[in-house]
Amino acid sequence: MTGICWLLLAGLASAVFAEPMVHFREQFEDGDEWQTRWVESKHKSDYGKFRLTAGKFFGDEEKDKGLQTSEDAKFYAISSRFEPFTNEGQILVIQFTVKHEQNIDCGGGYIKLFPADLKQEEMHGDSTYFIMFGPDICGTGNKKVHVIFNYKDKNHLINKDIRCKDDEFTHLYTLIVHPNNTYEVKIDNAKVESGTLEEDWDFLPAKRILDPNATKPEDWDEREQIDDPDDRRPDDWEEIEHITDPDAKRPDDWDAEMDGEWEPPMIPNPKYKGIWKPRKIDNPNFKGEWVQPEIDNPEYVPDDKIYKYENIGVIGLDLWQVKSGTIFDNFLITNDEILAEEIANETWGVTTEAEKKMKELQEEEEKKKQDDKDEKSTAEDKVAVEEEEEEEVEADEEDDEEKEPDEDEDVEEEEEEELEETEKTESSPKDEL
Numbered sequence: 001m002t003g004i005c006w007l008l009l010a011g012l013a014s015a016v017f018a019e020p021m022v023h024f025r026e027q028f029e030d031g032d033e034w035q036t037r038w039v040e041s042k043h044k045s046d047y048g049k050f051r052l053t054a055g056k057f058f059g060d061e062e063k064d065k066g067l068q069t070s071e072d073a074k075f076y077a078i079s080s081r082f083e084p085f086t087n088e089g090q091i092l093v094i095q096f097t098v099k100h101e102q103n104i105d106c107g108g109g110y111i112k113l114f115p116a117d118l119k120q121e122e123m124h125g126d127s128t129y130f131i132m133f134g135p136d137i138c139g140t141g142n143k144k145v146h147v148i149f150n151y152k153d154k155n156h157l158i159n160k161d162i163r164c165k166d167d168e169f170t171h172l173y174t175l176i177v178h179p180n181n182t183y184e185v186k187i188d189n190a191k192v193e194s195g196t197l198e199e200d201w202d203f204l205p206a207k208r209i210l211d212p213n214a215t216k217p218e219d220w221d222e223r224e225q226i227d228d229p230d231d232r233r234p235d236d237w238e239e240i241e242h243i244t245d246p247d248a249k250r251p252d253d254w255d256a257e258m259d260g261e262w263e264p265p266m267i268p269n270p271k272y273k274g275i276w277k278p279r280k281i282d283n284p285n286f287k288g289e290w291v292q293p294e295i296d297n298p299e300y301v302p303d304d305k306i307y308k309y310e311n312i313g314v315i316g317l318d319l320w321q322v323k324s325g326t327i328f329d330n331f332l333i334t335n336d337e338i339l340a341e342e343i344a345n346e347t348w349g350v351t352t353e354a355e356k357k358m359k360e361l362q363e364e365e366e367k368k369k370q371d372d373k374d375e376k377s378t379a380e381d382k383v384a385v386e387e388e389e390e391e392e393v394e395a396d397e398e399d400d401e402e403k404e405p406d407e408d409e410d411v412e413e414e415e416e417e418e419l420e421e422t423e424k425t426e427s428s429p430k431d432e433l
């Protein structure tokens, strides 16, 4: 066999190995058929309902249809099954879109990847899962992308903080796990985080620990500087701060019996120089700060298969939402990150701009309607005011006409009333007296 043939064969083999595999893909493009593929959990009797819709605004009314949470303050639990597989020796890509068009205040937007033996009708918050991935928002402080892996029956949260999108548009979330125990998180097809599973999660105990048996030697000198042993206090160094006043004299009329023994007052010592201290010199025995040495952790056992799961078989949404309205769409599980990127570009990629435009248009129309309404009500108010004024004028004229003959009488009556009032006020205190 020639070298070229071998090369061709090798190329074929690697092509076979890299054969893109789509384990799961769901875009909700066949009407109500999704209900045959997704199973609602019956673990609780009052789970919130999902409905199929593209929402209030979209790039494409058909393509952007996805599962939307439709009831406020509810738990949601729904899942879909696929042919079980292992990601051993393979890349694992989990991808989906989330649209919080309700301007979410608190609620999950993540998926869970379950083992194939999950009983879907029994799925609930404590059901064992392999991976949890996606955005989670609660208030202004908690806006993160969860990446949780189950490792040896324990869930481990990522040590890094990945901020999620919190606007009302559709965003694409992608998790890529490589068989060399590295990972990458992408939002809208752009990398936002990456690293190694071992460093960014606490799956394994630390590689190195402080040696518990090591103690600082007694003669370990940590003093960087010491007093100069050769430095001596000068003989004339005055350390006495106060002295008796040499000029003070006992007053002539001092009566020792009455006043006690006379003592001269104290004054500050003019020669006082403070407490003498020897100068500092570098410590010739200085060894630096003692650092507890590290040793290999006997409990650390490396694992080159942290990433590996057997029998992956169900993807689910297991969430709590305060304000409903989130739309999930474009679910994809594959072993090919390029394919995932291409599919993302063909789905989310082609509708995202149109979606933004539609929302902008809606907002413009809304604003225009509001402006028209405001303008109309201002005009109406103006007309009403004018009419009122006219009516008032007319009424006044009528009043004047009516009142004219009695005007003097009215004034007299008013004056009399005022006078009575004044008398009453003034007379009150007198009455009390």
Ligand SMILES: [Ca+2]
Residues within 6 Å of the ligand: 027, 028, 029, 062, 063, 064, 065, 066, 329, 330
């Ligand atoms: Ca769709």
